[in-house]
Amino acid sequence: MILVVELGDTRFFFTAQGYQVFASDISEEAVQETKMWLEKAGLSANVNQGRMTQIAHPDNTFDLVVSFDVIYHAFRKDIVKTISEVYRILKPGGVFYGTLLTKDRGSQFREKSSHIVDEQTIVIKSGVEDGIPRFFSHMEDVFDFFKDFHIESLVYNEVFDTVLKDLPK
Numbered sequence: 001m002i003l004v005v006e007l008g009d010t011r012f013f014f015t016a017q018g019y020q021v022f023a024s025d026i027s028e029e030a031v032q033e034t035k036m037w038l039e040k041a042g043l044s045a046n047v048n049q050g051r052m053t054q055i056a057h058p059d060n061t062f063d064l065v066v067s068f069d070v071i072y073h074a075f076r077k078d079i080v081k082t083i084s085e086v087y088r089i090l091k092p093g094g095v096f097y098g099t100l101l102t103k104d105r106g107s108q109f110r111e112k113s114s115h116i117v118d119e120q121t122i123v124i125k126s127g128v129e130d131g132i133p134r135f136f137s138h139m140e141d142v143f144d145f146f147k148d149f150h151i152e153s154l155v156y157n158e159v160f161d162t163v164l165k166d167l168p169k
Contacts, residue, residue: 002019003064006069012041014066021046105138
């Protein structure tokens, strides 16, 4: 069984491949849109509204948990809680695929329409993410967040210090 902690394109891929998929999102609108899309496509998944910090499934339920571009939309304490929830619901030997934002120490945030909360957190002040925090992890945060996991692979990119002119052509 697969849990998708977001309602982006990922849930469609696994559902279309025939996997038993459970998906959740904090947005009731996203839940309803997803249910309508699944019905139109002739696919099925268990889609519900829910918080990533309180996953409503028993311990050791899922073989795979996927969360791209979601977990970092929180304050540090909520990221820690979410990752502990993921660990709780994964079966022994289960796999987690997900993303976090990163930021070099001392680099400035470049988001123009945001409020800086602290050295690692901003709150977006416009658009669909108005009022939603974004937490930017350092490498040691990542290892701390996933201390209970066996890390098979980790790709770490410092997103705020990439200068386009320095990229290979």
